[in-house]
Amino acid sequence: MGYIASMSMPVSSDTDQTLAQLAKVAATPPWTSSPAGGPRVLFISLYCFKSFPVRGFHQLARQSGIDSHAVFFKDNLTNRHTPITEDEIGYLKALLRRIDPDMVAVSVLAPYVPAARRVIAAVREITDAPVVAGGKHPTISPDEALGYADYVCKGEGELVVLDLFERLRAGSRDFSGIQGLWHRDAEGRTVDMGQRMLIQDLDLIPFEAYGEPQMHFIEYGRLYESDPEMEAEEILVMAGRGCVYMCSYCVNSLLIPMNRGNGRFVRLRSPANVIAQVMDRMARQPKARFASFNDEVFGVFDDWTREFSEAYRQAGGPPFNCELVPKLIKEKNVRALVEAGLYEMHFGIQSGSDEIRTDVLKRPGKNVELLEKARMLAECGVQVQCDLILGNPFDTAEAQEESIRLLAAMPQPLKLNTYLMQYFPHYPLTERALKEGLISAADLTEDKVADRTLYNWIYKPDVTHFDRKTILENCIYLIPWNTALVWWLAKRSCERSNPVLGAMVNGLAAWRYQLDFCANPALVWLRRLWLVGRMAATGDLGGLRRRLAARLARST
Numbered sequence: 157m158g159y160i161a162s163m164s165m166p167v168s169s170d171t172d173q174t175l176a177q178l179a180k181v182a183a184t185p186p187w188t189s190s191p192a193g194g195p196r197v198l199f200i201s202l203y204c205f206k207s208f209p210v211r212g213f214h215q216l217a218r219q220s221g222i223d224s225h226a227v228f229f230k231d232n233l234t235n236r237h238t239p240i241t242e243d244e245i246g247y248l249k250a251l252l253r254r255i256d257p258d259m260v261a262v263s264v265l266a267p268y269v270p271a272a273r274r275v276i277a278a279v280r281e282i283t284d285a286p287v288v289a290g291g292k293h294p295t296i297s298p299d300e301a302l303g304y305a306d307y308v309c310k311g312e313g314e315l316v317v318l319d320l321f322e323r324l325r326a327g328s329r330d331f332s333g334i335q336g337l338w339h340r341d342a343e344g345r346t347v348d349m350g351q352r353m354l355i356q357d358l359d360l361i362p363f364e365a366y367g368e369p370q371m372h373f374i375e376y377g378r379l380y381e382s383d384p385e386m387e388a389e390e391i392l393v394m395a396g397r398g399c400v401y402m403c404s405y406c407v408n409s410l411l412i413p414m415n416r417g418n419g420r421f422v423r424l425r426s427p428a429n430v431i432a433q434v435m436d437r438m439a440r441q442p443k444a445r446f447a448s449f450n451d452e453v454f455g456v457f458d459d460w461t462r463e464f465s466e467a468y469r470q471a472g473g474p475p476f477n478c479e480l481v482p483k484l485i486k487e488k489n490v491r492a493l494v495e496a497g498l499y500e501m502h503f504g505i506q507s508g509s510d511e512i513r514t515d516v517l518k519r520p521g522k523n524v525e526l527l528e529k530a531r532m533l534a535e536c537g538v539q540v541q542c543d544l545i546l547g548n549p550f551d552t553a554e555a556q557e558e559s560i561r562l563l564a565a566m567p568q569p570l571k572l573n574t575y576l577m578q579y580f581p582h583y584p585l586t587e588r589a590l591k592e593g594l595i596s597a598a599d600l601t602e603d604k605v606a607d608r609t610l611y612n613w614i615y616k617p618d619v620t621h622f623d624r625k626t627i628l629e630n631c632i633y634l635i636p637w638n639t640a641l642v643w644w645l646a647k648r649s650c651e652r653s654n655p656v657l658g659a660m661v662n663g664l665a666a667w668r669y670q671l672d673f674c675a676n677p678a679l680v681w682l683r684r685l686w687l688v689g690r691m692a693a694t695g696d697l698g699g700l701r702r703r704l705a706a707r708l709a710r711s712t
């Protein structure tokens with residue numbers, strides 16, 4: 157299959173004609189009852205009820221006066237994704253028959269390519285409406301995505317989607333010639349349509365749709381219309397887009413070079429716009445208790461942070477948590493955010509070895525700096541929640557010893573999330589692992605990528621091996637239990653290999669995984685009894701009282 161060159165030169169987002177249309181849409185309220193007579197569009201998210209893109213495009217369509225539906229086809233149940241059933245496909249087909257869309261757009265991430273193929277095959281059985289794919293997989297691999305979709309949006313999609321609406325309004329289902337939208341010509345050659353410039357003013361992009369009309373959720377063999385996010389205690393918000401780093405295992409390592417010359421990659425909504433979004437959700441989401449800012453650059457820019465903190469405090473925003481690369485954390489910004497309600501910060505360590513973190517993962521920050529930042533956060537009253545990647549073939553037993561020493565030196569009690577190293581096609585880390593023979597092409601098939609990410613995203617301990625590195629990784633996996641026994645096992649395992657201790661570590665790791673992901677009732681009750689016993693023995697019954705009160709409140 158050949159390529160033919162881009163049909164038109166990229167245009168600056170400042171001069172992009174569609175930007176004026178976006179500004180008009182931004183100032184238009186969304187419809188409350190769907191417009192009759194115009195084009196109908198259907199957006200599909202795969203395995204993500206929280207999908208920012210699909211919620212965003214549904215709202216963009218509503219504010220554009222387009223009759224839009226959003227289908228959330230299955231949810232992201234970490235390590236426990238449920239397979240697609242015939243009943244669920246049946247619900248999707250019934251919706252397609254009822255809606256009779258003029259266009260179907262599917263948001264696709266690499267782990268869900270097999271699911272996308274299955275869902276799009278079902279779409280094609282019911283309608284001949286063109287299928288457009290967007291998201292990370294089509295952006296990174298547009299040619300492959302054209303194997304399952306008619307059109308592929310490369311890069312950010314708002315301006316492309318507005319152009320699609322114009323075509324549909326004009327009665328056309330031929331989307332060729334739209335900048336940023338790839339397709340195949342009559343000879344089957346890929347037509348490279350480049351990508352749009354990045355929208356610089358994020359305030360122009362409507363807030364995502366929550367609890368709005370024409371949203372459909374399919375999971376556990378059921379179809380329902382009420383948005384589960386409206387029952388959540390969390391208000392999940394993206395205040396910005398982009399990142400300043402290019403970690404070798406992250407999609408930004410590809411997106412940043414791809415967007416050079418396309419406008420500023422790191423962008424934030426204005427503080428007033430972010431706060432308006434949070435307060436709107438607070439007013440409509442009755443159980444909302446806290447906000448989570450899901451960005452990598454929240455609290456990086458001094459002026460923005462000062463203005464946000466002051467205004468958020470005055471607006472009475474709920475307590476919130478955020479993420480930040482440790483290297484970018486500044487004490488004055490943390491103190492301002494704490495005044496506004498910051499209580500927890502996600503903090504990526506990823507490897508305990510300075511060398512592996514910087515040379516292999518291409519991530520900034522040495523252990524000494526991470527410790528300094530974590531201690532400063534603790535002093536400011538902020539709980540640190542660390543992320544660490546296990547199963548990294550570049551890590552050695554010595555690197556895991558360093559991880560344990562680093563974690564032990566962190567402010568306690570420690571919150572720790574452990575993830576398994578994933579290999580996504582074309583990422584620099586994947587390319588290096590391939591080159592060094594640590595993985596093979598067989599590990600990168602669509603099914604293999606799906607299997608590993610759907611069922612082993614949160615590290616699933618390998619309890620069948622007793623080598624030193626595996627035992628140390630399993631010790632790290634146990635650290636969130638924060639018990640004297642776990643720390644003792646971790647420290648002793650660092651000092652020397654001992655088969656008896658190794659067997660204990662693997663047994664406990666298997667137990668923890670069963671508790672967290674397999675809900676084995678006998679083990680769950682055993683752990684509960686042990687926790688109650690520990691609380692009683694230490695006289696610390698506060699936690700028990702709080703849990704019982706919460707359980708009681710939920711049941712009444």
Ligand code: SF4
Binds near residue numbers: 401409481519
């Ligand atoms: S800091 Fe986070 S978002 Fe940024 S490149 Fe690294 S992993 Fe990706």
